Amino acid sequence: MRLNRVVITGIGAVTSFGNGVECLIQGIRKGRSTVRHMDEWEEYIGLRTQVAAPVEMRNEKKIPRKKRRSMSPMSIYAVQASEQAIADAGINLAEIPADRIGCIIGSTMGSGQTLNTVFENIAQNKDITQISATMFFKCVSHTAAMNAAQYLGLGGYVIATAAACASSLQAVGTGYDLIRLGKQDVLLCGGAEELHATVSGTFDRLYATSVRYNQNPQDTPRPFDSARDGLVCGEGSGILALESYQHAVARGAKIYAEITGYNTCGNAVHISQSDRRSMVYCMQRALNEAGKSPKDVDYINAHATGTVQGDKAEAEAIRELFGNGVPVSSLKGYIGHTLGA
Amino acid sequence: MTEQEIIELINKVFEDDFEIEKVNLRPQAHIFNDLGLDSLDIIDLVVALQQNFKIKLKDEEKIREIRTLQDVYNFILNEKNKPAKG
Numbered sequence: 029m030r031l032n033r034v035v036i037t038g039i040g041a042v043t044s045f046g047n048g049v050e051c052l053i054q055g056i057r058k059g060r061s062t063v064r065h066m067d068e069w070e071e072y073i074g075l076r077t078q079v080a081a082p083v084e085m086r087n088e089k090k091i092p093r094k095k096r097r098s099m100s101p102m103s104i105y106a107v108q109a110s111e112q113a114i115a116d117a118g119i120n121l122a123e124i125p126a127d128r129i130g131c132i133i134g135s136t137m138g139s140g141q142t143l144n145t146v147f148e149n150i151a152q153n154k155d156i157t158q159i160s161a162t163m164f165f166k167c168v169s170h171t172a173a174m175n176a177a178q179y180l181g182l183g184g185y186v187i188a189t190a191a192a193c194a195s196s197l198q199a200v201g202t203g204y205d206l207i208r209l210g211k212q213d214v215l216l217c218g219g220a221e222e223l224h225a226t227v228s229g230t231f232d233r234l235y236a237t238s239v240r241y242n243q244n245p246q247d248t249p250r251p252f253d254s255a256r257d258g259l260v261c262g263e264g265s266g267i268l269a270l271e272s273y274q275h276a277v278a279r280g281a282k283i284y285a286e287i288t289g290y291n292t293c294g295n296a297v298h299i300s301q302s303d304r305r306s307m308v309y310c311m312q313r314a315l316n317e318a319g320k321s322p323k324d325v326d327y328i329n330a331h332a333t334g335t336v337q338g339d340k341a342e343a344e345a346i347r348e349l350f351g352n353g354v355p356v357s358s359l360k361g362y363i364g365h366t367l368g369a
Numbered sequence: 370m371t372e373q374e375i376i377e378l379i380n381k382v383f384e385d386d387f388e389i390e391k392v393n394l395r396p397q398a399h400i401f402n403d404l405g406l407d408s409l410d411i412i413d414l415v416v417a418l419q420q421n422f423k424i425k426l427k428d429e430e431k432i433r434e435i436r437t438l439q440d441v442y443n444f445i446l447n448e449k450n451k452p453a454k455g
Contacts, residue, residue, distance in 0.1 A: 093388045097409070157419065161412035 038117025038269030040109035077237035081262035081364030098165035100139030105265035106172035106220035130184030134195025140224035195368035218267035249334030262364025289318025307345035332358030
């Protein structure tokens with residue numbers, strides 16, 4: 029079976045730097061951090077981390093109310109990032125058959141903020157009459173993918189990957205596979221996530237959050253730093269427009285890059301701890317699929333969330349496969365750990 | 370609450386929750402055809418009215434009969450005028 033080549037033709041992002049890829053790149057170039065103290069988290073008993081990288085919502089009212097009413101913040105981020113990716117790719121949606129374009133947008137668990145609102149209401153009074161009609165659509169695991177598809181009028185595959193921090197990469201990998209197989213021509217792939225004290229709180233309970241920099245938030249997180257003390261949560265959305273090479277060339281699109289290999293795997297070793305061996309295996313399989321060897325790699329964008337154990341295991345896995353000659357960095361120091369996004 | 374206060378609070382719900390401009394909030398306005406609400410919005414309207422007026426709305430038949438903004442005013446006026454239980 030002849031497989032399609034898959035290319036990236038558009039990019040979009042909503043991050044703590046603002047709406048758009050340009051402000052993200054500028055922020056990274058300037059070495060800026062968007063992490064700040066979360067005053068509103070002080071009321072949570074036992075929550076040791078008090079820092080995060082929040083997004084300032086912008087222009088959400090450009091989305092008509094009837095489309096917006098089913099969107100929590102993460103879906104709004106996903107819609108805005110998707111629109112950017114479509115515009116950047118120069119895609120005219122009217123020219124693509126609706127069933128040949130879809131979206132795959134992952135997150136850890138749907139809208140943390142809306143889930144909390146719902147359960148606070150129900151748990152307190154055992155009363156469901158205060159739950160609005162659109163809460164379900166805001167909460168569900170596939171809320172970002174569903175809302176983006178609804179808003180943009182996409183009639184193809186609508187999938188939500190949910191594998192915690194691997195969600196958005198799995199979305200891109202799944203999109204790559206579907207386009208390779210010829211099942212879709214264009215897919216908007218990525219992730220979306222939103223902040224909530226309970227989300228950071230789950231990591232806090234595992235002693236995986238940064239707690240020593242609450243009074244100087246700009247100094248955390250510190251991926252691969254010897255003074256790192258844990259992750260800092262962020263939020264937002266990042267979307268890539270994936271397209272078959274043939275489709276992109278036929279419409280004269282600019283091409284950022286080609287995806288040539290992908291792998292995802294479990295470790296079956298420990299429910300929360302990183303496993304060096306499975307990381308090496310995963311990277312090796314992706315290289316094999318691409319027909320490349322470690323010496324062909326010029327740059328690695330690592331997960332590197334700033335946790336003591338995770339960064340160590342990841343650094344060891346990279347060193348085992350690539351030696352010490354490949355530059356490695358992580359985005360977490362700028363925009364925090366955006367989890368599924 | 371006076372009748373006028375009730376009407377103003379209902380109008381505020383339509384302005385805040387359904388983003389309808391004040392100028393369009395005429396008593397005879399049809400909430401579906403003129404104000405653009407749909408079946409999902411009606412559920413949210415009931416939730417919003419319950420929260421704003423601190424009441425429980427259970428009379429589903431009467432809610433289904435609502436067509437105009439004046440019907441909403443009448444419905445809430447009737448609910449607020451019901452004798453307190455017990």
